Amino acid sequence: MALDIEYITNHTWPSVDASAVVTTELASGLARKGHKVFVLLPNPSDEYLSPETGLPSSIPPTCTIVRWGPRLPKTLATSIGFIILLYKTIPAAFKSNMILSHYHFMDFATLCAAVTSKLTRRPLVVRVDDLIPGPPDGVISHLLMNVYKMLTLWSFRQARLILVPGDELVAVACKMYGLMKTRVEVCYNGVDTRMFSPRNRSKDLRESLGSRHILVFCSIIDKRRSSDLLVLLKAVRVLKKEIHDLKTLIIGYGPSFARVSKLEHSAAFKGSVKFLESVSTRSLVSYLASADVGIGPLIGSTETQGAHPFKVLQYMASGACVILGRDTVSNRLIREGFNGLYVKSGDPLDLARILRKILLDDKLAARIRSGARTTVLRTYTWEHIVSNLEPRLIDVVRDGGSSL
Numbered sequence: 001m002a003l004d005i006e007y008i009t010n011h012t013w014p015s016v017d018a019s020a021v022v023t024t025e026l027a028s029g030l031a032r033k034g035h036k037v038f039v040l041l042p043n044p045s046d047e048y049l050s051p052e053t054g055l056p057s058s059i060p061p062t063c064t065i066v067r068w069g070p071r072l073p074k075t076l077a078t079s080i081g082f083i084i085l086l087y088k089t090i091p092a093a094f095k096s097n098m099i100l101s102h103y104h105f106m107d108f109a110t111l112c113a114a115v116t117s118k119l120t121r122r123p124l125v126v127r128v129d130d131l132i133p134g135p136p137d138g139v140i141s142h143l144l145m146n147v148y149k150m151l152t153l154w155s156f157r158q159a160r161l162i163l164v165p166g167d168e169l170v171a172v173a174c175k176m177y178g179l180m181k182t183r184v185e186v187c188y189n190g191v192d193t194r195m196f197s198p199r200n201r202s203k204d205l206r207e208s209l210g211s212r213h214i215l216v217f218c219s220i221i222d223k224r225r226s227s228d229l230l231v232l233l234k235a236v237r238v239l240k241k242e243i244h245d246l247k248t249l250i251i252g253y254g255p256s257f258a259r260v261s262k263l264e265h266s267a268a269f270k271g272s273v274k275f276l277e278s279v280s281t282r283s284l285v286s287y288l289a290s291a292d293v294g295i296g297p298l299i300g301s302t303e304t305q306g307a308h309p310f311k312v313l314q315y316m317a318s319g320a321c322v323i324l325g326r327d328t329v330s331n332r333l334i335r336e337g338f339n340g341l342y343v344k345s346g347d348p349l350d351l352a353r354i355l356r357k358i359l360l361d362d363k364l365a366a367r368i369r370s371g372a373r374t375t376v377l378r379t380y381t382w383e384h385i386v387s388n389l390e391p392r393l394i395d396v397v398r399d400g401g402s403s404l
Helices: 016-032 074-094 109-120 139-158 168-177 203-209 223-239 257-265 281-290 310-318 348-360 362-379 382-400
Strands: 004-008 036-040 098-103 124-128 161-164 184-186 213-220 246-253 273-276 293-295 321-325 341-343
Touching: 016 098, 016 124, 016 382, 074 109, 098 109, 098 139, 098 382, 109 124, 109 139, 124 139, 139 168, 161 168, 161 382, 168 184, 203 281, 213 223, 213 281, 213 310, 223 246, 223 257, 223 348, 246 257, 246 281, 257 273, 281 310, 293 310, 293 348, 310 321, 310 362, 321 348, 321 362, 341 348, 348 362
Parallel strands: 004 036, 004 098, 098 124, 124 161, 161 184, 213 246, 213 293, 246 273, 293 321, 321 341
Antiparallel strands: none
16 A cells, blocks of 8 residues: 655754654655655755754655745744645645654644644644653743643644654653553654764774764754763863873754853863864764764753664764763663663763773773664664554554545
């Protein structure tokens, strides 16, 4: 049975990076298996295509990027974007037999998808990324969050299937939105193992960095990940007293980047830390493959609960040793000592201890690199994830009675 899918997401940069890449990879995988997939990625900025996002390996020709003016006030831009979405999605949905949307808290894409589903009577499937929102930062934010939650509740109840990125989130989705377990399916994040590969390790790049031991931290630099970064920098300051030949690469962007990047020139980190705000996709895969250690989330939060972080999977596929805080990601992803190592959440001294251990023990490092690569090849390739999901989507269409 061929799936004709209308795919709707409404991300704005910089939150678009992992979310849009993951769902576009799903759409691309389905398209490569012969299903017709309409992809709508409204985005007000060319920065969506910025190379540090780690773009999908291939985007089907049915991908349409719809934009509205970035200089418009936010509420007006959102309203116009919503109208544009409906104008585009309703005709496309009538030609399709299923709607696939990506939910990101406090945007209108899933609401638009639910309205489209209601009007066209096409079954809706929603992929959820950040099911658990962060705490509101004021009264107005609290009120808006409640409004968005009510809209989300209505949207989710229109959906035939909710896709969550981790096993632990099934119970969370059911409890938060009153969903039956039969309507919630686990769909992990994946990684392009051809793009992110140890084969991209560059001796020239390592020599140009001028250090024997290289750490990489790759992320959006916002308030939450800045806390992770500060834990890492404190650990580096301790570690460099013993391991002098050490370079830490910070690859990212975001609202806190300008503030934290000033540390590169401070006396404590001069020559040992390098901030990179913009790198090409080719450079990104080379940096990850050439690093000895990839640093994942170091402080647990509701946002990473049960998660399979996109960047952690890229580290693993690239052959870097992954170190992350305990209880920061899904227990299914990392087996300690086989494909990664844990540290005490938010503890720079414990991080320095584990970094010293992995950097000075070549056999341990080689075992973890091999285990990490094996893990993603077995479970987290896009081909594997799409093949697992495809029968469930076909069942949704068949049960929905909307096959064309």
